[in-house]
Amino acid sequence: MTRAESETLLRSLGLRPTPQRMLILQAILNSPGHICAEDIYEQVREEYPHINISTIYRTLELLKEHHAISVTDLGQGSVLYELLKEERHHHMVCLCCGKILEFDHRFLEPLEASLEEGYRFKAQIDHFAIFGLCADCQGEEDD
């Protein structure tokens, strides 16, 4: 993600494109898949050493509220962030071997539809992490 692209994205969300925010966005995009706050912090600091970790967290919170990023706790001690694309996906985490699999958002559409029909509740599911046992581990005893 270029500087110009991150500026455009921020403006489209109604957020001020400050240097800190642009660097944070770029760190998220330049990482393959998920990235944690501490890693964003390290990356941004290389170009902007004065940045404070609370700015990272506040920016991530803002981006989350605007559904620009997904926020996921895969049970690894710190939370992971990812840019939300058109093609949303979610994760299955194996409790036994730790493997992480992806599934497409359309698996959740029936659930969204039934909650809307049953309760008139409009779910905003940016990202789910579902824990369980993968195919390989279902025979195993160490759960």
Add this chain to the structure above:
Amino acid sequence: MTRAESETLLRSLGLRPTPQRMLILQAILNSPGHICAEDIYEQVREEYPHINISTIYRTLELLKEHHAISVTDLGQGSVLYELLKEERHHHMVCLCCGKILEFDHRFLEPLEASLEEGYRFKAQIDHFAIFGLCADCQGEEDD
């Protein structure tokens, strides 16, 4: 939940029924609905003042691993715990007014089935919190 019942529950999970653990379990059950770690701590301390907060967290972690309790982050700053019953339920949290609604576990069964069919992944969904907009708030603009 009586002392004897909590002892039985702990033994059935293969856990030692220590006084601390029995009091923690009783605090969870005696609370209507969800309870947070700090409130469990306060309650247990009345009968067992020497207890340490880390014992609370370690016991909760154990009970979670044994699927005896559910662990939920409703976005209130601290995580909530609840005894798992046969009739599992989940929550919808309105991002606009904060209202919390319940839905029955059977809404999730099609999802579990499709993940199993599609990926041979056996989901263990003890508790979900789904965020979105309730019926009353869907017209509002303050998201």
Add this chain to the structure above:
DNA sequence: TCCAATTGTGCAATTAGTTGCATGTGCATA
């Protein structure tokens, strides 16, 4: 009943994340 092995606890230090407040910056308006 006693004892060793195992498991659990308290304590203190640590980590991830949050908040209040004073200061600094970006942007619309003139």
Add this chain to the structure above:
DNA sequence: TATGCACATGCAACTAATTGCACAATTGGA
């Protein structure tokens, strides 16, 4: 281009939760 206001940031203090380690309690087996 200047100016004021709203918004953003850094800093320091704080909270919720976790961890390593030494000591304590519980259990099964002699």
